Amino acid sequence: MSETTSNKLVMSSAQFQKLAKIIYDRAGIHFPESKKYVLESRLGRRLQELEIDSYDQYVSLISMGPYQDDEFQEMFNKITINETSFFRNxxxxxxxxxxxxxxxxxxxxxxxxxxxxxxxxxxxxxxxxxxxxxxxxxxxxxxxxxxxxxxxxxxxxxxxxxxxxxxxxxxxxxxxxxxxxxxxxxxxxxxxxxxxxxxxxxxxxxxxxxxxxxxxxxxxxxxxxxxxxxxxxxxxxxxxxxxxxxxxxxxxxxxxxxxxxxxxxxxxxxxxxxxxxxxxxxxxxxxx
Ligand SMILES: C[S@@+](CC[C@H](N)C(=O)[O-])C[C@H]1O[C@@H](n2cnc3c(N)ncnc32)[C@H](O)[C@@H]1O
The missing domain is CATH 3.40.50.150 (Vaccinia Virus protein VP39)
Structure with missing residues (x-):
C-alpha cells in the first residue's frame, strides 16, 4: 500500500519496480531506481485526478481491464520528454x-x-x-x-x-x-x-x-x-x-x-x- 505524507502519495520501491517494468515492457523506456522521484512527481497528480489513493490501484488500472491502453497513453504523456524544435542541431x-x-x-x-x-x-x-x-x-x-x-x-x-x-x-x-x-x-x-x-x-x-x-x-x-x-x-x-x-x-x-x-x-x-x-x-x- 502507498502511504501519504502531507497529501503526497509515496511510491514504494515495489510499486516503482512494477510501474518501471510495465513502462519498459510496453515502450522500452528504462527507468532506473534513481529516477523513482520522476515517476512519483509526474504520476502523483494523475492519481489525484483519478481519485485513486494508492499506486497499487494504479498499477492494476494500467495493467488490466478495459482502460489499460487509454491510461497507458495518459501516463506516457506525463512521463516522457517531448523536447524538440525546428532546425534542432x-x-x-x-x-x-x-x-x-x-x-x-x-x-x-x-x-x-x-x-x-x-x-x-x-x-x-x-x-x-x-x-x-x-x-x-x-x-x-x-x-x-x-x-x-x-x-x-x-x-x-x-x-x-x-x-x-x-x-x-x-x-x-x-x-x-x-x-x-x-x-x-x-x-x-x-x-x-x-x-x-x-x-x-x-x-x-x-x-x-x-x-x-x-x-x-x-x-x-x-x-x-x-x-x-x-x-x-x-x-x-x-x-x-x-x-x-x-x-x-x-x-x-x-x-x-x-x-x-x-x-x-x-x-x-x-x-x-x-x-x-x-x-x-x-x-x-x-x-x-
Ligand atoms: C525528446 S523527443 C525527440 C524528438 C525529436 N526526434 C528531436 O530530436 O527533436 C523524444 C520522443 O520520443 C518519443 N518516444 C519515446 N519512447 C518511444 C517509443 N517507444 N516509440 C516511439 N516514440 C517514443 C516520445 O514520445 C518523444 O516524443
Whole structure:
C-alpha cells in the first residue's frame, strides 16, 4: 500500500519496480531506481485526478481491464520528454542538406522517389524541418519528384500538435529568420506552417518497440531517430536499430542524436566519417 505524507502519495520501491517494468515492457523506456522521484512527481497528480489513493490501484488500472491502453497513453504523456524544435542541431542538418540529400538526388534521379522517416518525431518539428530542407533544395523540381516524409511517435498528444501545424515561439527558437519568413505565417499567438510543407509530411502513431508494425512503412532512404535512444537500454537500442536496418535501403543513411552512439551495440551499421553528422550506413553485406 502507498502511504501519504502531507497529501503526497509515496511510491514504494515495489510499486516503482512494477510501474518501471510495465513502462519498459510496453515502450522500452528504462527507468532506473534513481529516477523513482520522476515517476512519483509526474504520476502523483494523475492519481489525484483519478481519485485513486494508492499506486497499487494504479498499477492494476494500467495493467488490466478495459482502460489499460487509454491510461497507458495518459501516463506516457506525463512521463516522457517531448523536447524538440525546428532546425534542432543545425550542423547535423547541414550534413543532411549538403551531403546526404545531393547524393540521393543523384542516385534516385531515374525513379525520382525519396522516402524519409522521422522516428520518435514528437510534435513534428523534425519531419517538417526535413520537408523544408527538401523543399528549398529541390525548388521547382519538387513537382517532378515523389517525396514522402513520415513522422511517427508513440504519443497521441504530440502527434495532434504535429498534425495541426501550429506552433508557439518556443518551437521556433532555433529557426533561422529566413526560414521563419518563408515557411510560416503568424496567426495570433501561433506560427502556422505553410500548407506546401504540411502536405509533404504524414504522421502515424508507432511504438519503436513494435518490430512488425514498422514493416507497414516500407523502406526508407533516410531515417532520423534523434534524442530517444538515450531513454533506452542496450537491449532496446539493439532491437530498434536492428529494425532500422530492415527498413533502410542499402545505401540509405541513419541519423541519431548528437549525444547518442551505436558504439558497443551488435548492430549492422557503421558510422560515416563526417564531423557533426552522427550518421550511419549499413555495414557491407548486411543489406537486404
Ligand atoms: C525528446 S523527443 C525527440 C524528438 C525529436 N526526434 C528531436 O530530436 O527533436 C523524444 C520522443 O520520443 C518519443 N518516444 C519515446 N519512447 C518511444 C517509443 N517507444 N516509440 C516511439 N516514440 C517514443 C516520445 O514520445 C518523444 O516524443
Amino acid at each position: 543545425e550542423p547535423q542538418l547541414e550534413v543532411f542538406e549538403k551531403v546526404t540529400l545531393p547524393e540521393l538526388l543523384e542516385s534516385r534521379k531515374s525513379t525520382k522517389r525519396l522516402r524519409l522517416w522521422s522516428a520518435a518525431c514528437s510534435s513534428g518539428e523534425e519531419p517538417y524541418t526535413l520537408a523544408m530542407i527538401v523543399h528549398r533544395t529541390l525548388g521547382i523540381r519538387l513537382m517532378d519528384w515523389h517525396v514522402e516524409i513520415v513522422g511517427t511517435d508513440i504519443s497521441e498528444l504530440v502527434l495532434e500538435i504535429a498534425q495541426s501545424g501550429k506552433y508557439t515561439d518556443y518551437a521556433l527558437r532555433t529557426t533561422p529568420a529566413l526560414v521563419k519568413q518563408r515557411y510560416f505565417k503568424r496567426e495570433n499567438a501561433f506560427w502556422v506552417l505553410d500548407p506546401s510543407i504540411q502536405s509533404m509530411v504524414s504522421f502515424q502513431k508507432h511504438n519503436l518497440k513494435d518490430r512488425l508494425g514498422a514493416k507497414r512503412f516500407g523502406q526508407f532512404d533516410v531515417i532520423f531517430c534523434r534524442n530517444v535512444l538515450i531513454y533506452f537500454d542496450d537491449a532496446m537500442k539493439t532491437q530498434v536499430i536492428g529494425t532500422f536496418g530492415q527498413q533502410l535501403r542499402e545505401d540509405g543513411t541513419l541519423y541519431i542524436g548528437h549525444s547518442e552512439t551505436l558504439r558497443g551495440l551488435d548492430v549492422p551499421f557503421e558510422q560515416l566519417p563526417i564531423p557533426q553528422g552522427f550518421c550511419y550506413r549499413l555495414s557491407d553485406g548486411e543489406e537486404d
